[in-house]
Amino acid sequence: MSGGRHSWITFVSKVIPSLSLSLFGQVCGISGCFNILVGCGVPMRSINSFALIGMALSTFFTTLRSFSTATLQLKASKAFFLGFTNSIVSAPMVFFDSTTVGRIFTHAYIYIYVYITHLHTPTHTHIYMYIYTHTHICIHIYIYMYMYVCVYIYIYIYIYMYTYIYIYICMYVYY
Numbered sequence: 221m222s223g224g225r226h227s228w229i230t231f232v233s234k235v236i237p238s239l240s241l242s243l244f245g246q247v248c249g250i251s252g253c254f255n256i257l258v259g260c261g262v263p264m265r266s267i268n269s270f271a272l273i274g275m276a277l278s279t280f281f282t283t284l285r286s287f288s289t290a291t292l293q294l295k296a297s298k299a300f301f302l303g304f305t306n307s308i309v310s311a312p313m314v315f316f317d318s319t320t321v322g323r324i325f326t327h328a329y330i331y332i333y334v335y336i337t338h339l340h341t342p343t344h345t346h347i348y349m350y351i352y353t354h355t356h357i358c359i360h361i362y363i364y365m366y367m368y369v370c371v372y373i374y375i376y377i378y379i380y381m382y383t384y385i386y387i388y389i390c391m392y393v394y395y
Contacts, residue, residue: 248285
């Protein structure tokens with residue numbers, strides 16, 4: 221029977237990093253709420269330097285949260301698919317007499333497609349929707365799709381960041 225030491229090691233190695241990442245995401249999300257105050261029609265006579273600093277920090281935290289979310293999701297996806305591919309490659313040859321590799325990959329990707337389409341968490345919806353869109357088009361060739369999805373998500377984040385900067389510049393010029 222294991223003692224209490226094993227449970228504390230599990231707690232420290234698994235739960236605390238998970239809670240700290242969750243707290244980091246919430247802090248970045250709350251820090252990004254300054255955009256809502258500026259964009260929802262709060263009357264401002266003029267934009268002063270504090271408002272510009274707030275907008276810049278808000279954009280920074282929103283971008284930081286998007287990058288960290290995309291990076292963690294891509295690491296998890298890479299680990300999952302490397303493990304999946306390694307288990308297929310290391311299967312005995314007798315297994316492939318009755319089932320071809322293409323059929324295995326096709327069934328696995330259809331299950332993943334169903335899983336992604338039914339995944340609706342508020343913090344990850346925008347990134348999963350873009351993965352879902354590309355998976356719908358190229359569901360059978362995920363190995364080649366992986367690098368394109370990485371680029372696609374990062375392009376989306378850059379567009380997201382530059383849109384905010386463009387909105388801030390327009391607000392500064394027009395108000």
